[in-house]
Amino acid sequence: MSSILFIGGGNMASCIIGGMIANGFNADNIMVSEPGEESRQRLEKTYGIKTMADNQAAARQADLIVLAVKPQIMRAVATDLALTLDHRPAMVSIAAGIPLSALENWLGNSAAIVRAMPNTPAMVLSGATGLFANPQVKAEQKAIVEKIFSAIGYACWVDTETQIDAVIAVSGSGPAYFFRIMEIMQKVGQELGLPEQIARDLSLKTVLGAARMATESGTSATQLREQVTSPGGTTQAALQSFEQQNLEDVFRKAMNSALERAEVMSADFGSATK
Ligand SMILES: NC(=O)c1ccc[n+]([C@@H]2O[C@H](COP(=O)([O-])OP(=O)(O)OC[C@H]3O[C@@H](n4cnc5c(N)ncnc54)[C@H](OP(=O)(O)O)[C@@H]3O)[C@@H](O)[C@H]2O)c1
Structure with missing residues (x-):
């Protein structure tokens, strides 16, 4: 050994x-x-x-x-x-x-x-x-x-x-993306009338449950999303709102910012050795 x-x-x-x-x-x-x-x-x-x-x-x-x-x-x-x-x-x-x-x-x-x-x-x-x-x-x-x-x-x-x-950009900085989402879900849950502890627990357990389903079910995230989105239902209303605000673009810009920062840090260390 x-x-x-x-x-x-x-x-x-x-x-x-x-x-x-x-x-x-x-x-x-x-x-x-x-x-x-x-x-x-x-x-x-x-x-x-x-x-x-x-x-x-x-x-x-x-x-x-x-x-x-x-x-x-x-x-x-x-x-x-x-x-x-x-x-x-x-x-x-x-x-x-x-x-x-x-x-x-x-x-x-x-x-x-x-x-x-x-x-x-x-x-x-x-x-x-x-x-x-x-x-x-x-x-x-x-x-x-x-x-x-x-x-x-x-x-x-x-x-x-x-x-x-x-x-x-994906996994190194990634946990903080989900911590931010948890913060937002908890805050808005409270604004919608839930007690702080309940808004927190529901948000955290939902992120954990979704991650476990996505990793353990063998079903793609796209399929899982489609399965829980009934036409005319509440989830569809929320997802449509994300689309209208181009959530994908928001994430793309954020992850590219992380990538660019990593490249600059590497370049700084690389040039410091010469
Ligand atoms: N924390 C994270 O989540 C994370 C994630 C990915 C990568 N990393 C990387 O992991 C590395 C360590 O991070 P960390 O959070 O574990 O830092 P840390 O808790 O500060 O651990 C570094 C250790 O190195 C010791 N040390 C200082 N000078 C030393 C020397 N000359 N020889 C041997 N040991 C020495 C320090 O002792 P003293 O405290 O006595 O100075 C300290 O116990 C970093 O390079 C970081 O970029 C961390």
């Missing part, structure tokens, strides 16, 4: 490790390198894993290294680690907005690197992660990476790095 090291033991690392242990990964094969003593003690106590405070010493023992630090310190962490990668572990970056070109510059051009883009529902093991690997990553390394991210929800590979920006 591969030895898996997390550099940085914060929110995202904790949630991935929690998912891994819940899905049968052996705690003996998971390690975290993290400067905060309190965080190290919490991780050891909660998950029974080993922790260290020295990134380089930890990296020497690892077959696969997940870089789970904030993007702004990634360059310093990666260039320091580059001095200890002679045994060629697979590297996985979960940092939003840092392109492969920057990671390759910092870690070495021959490094096997995966860019992973998880989202926040990973915290409740219902995440959605897009993965992209450079050609140096071997099939067996890809299989372990996929198993790690499948432990916190759904994981899929994309064919080009550009598609990672699209992943950011």
Whole structure:
């Protein structure tokens, strides 16, 4: 079994490790390198894993290294680690907005690197992660990476790095789109006369129920929508109002804004390495 090291033991690392242990990964094969003593003690106590405070010493023992630090310190962490990668572990970056070109510059051009883009529902093991690997990553390394991210929800590979920006626009930023919809449904529910708690619960359960139906029924979202839209009924009245205001265009513009922002962030990090 591969030895898996997390550099940085914060929110995202904790949630991935929690998912891994819940899905049968052996705690003996998971390690975290993290400067905060309190965080190290919490991780050891909660998950029974080993922790260290020295990134380089930890990296020497690892077959696969997940870089789970904030993007702004990634360059310093990666260039320091580059001095200890002679045994060629697979590297996985979960940092939003840092392109492969920057990671390759910092870690070495021959490094096997995966860019992973998880989202926040990973915290409740219902995440959605897009993965992209450079050609140096071997099939067996890809299989372990996929198993790690499948432990916190759904994981899929994309064919080009550009598609990672699209992943950011769909699933990376996506949870917030639905949080906004929940807020609006709750607010309008109250305006229509429902008590706050009931408006909130009905809105949340409706989004959850619709998502479960769409994922579990094997029926397309289009068919499900058509099935609940009787001619002349209430749902049709609401959907017609969406169409009149071009809801599709509203979403297209919003998701393109997310995509453009991701492209700018990648370009900024890319140029900062030159
Ligand atoms: N949170 C999300 O939903 C989410 C989603 C997708 C991607 N990501 C990406 O995941 C990464 C981590 O995010 P996060 O939310 O987990 O951040 P976080 O909670 O701040 O975790 C980062 C951890 O790294 C530690 N650290 C700082 N300097 C270090 C060093 N030199 N060596 C090793 N560890 C060091 C920090 O310790 P101290 O606190 O002691 O400084 C902290 O525990 C980011 O790159 C982010 O873009 C996050």
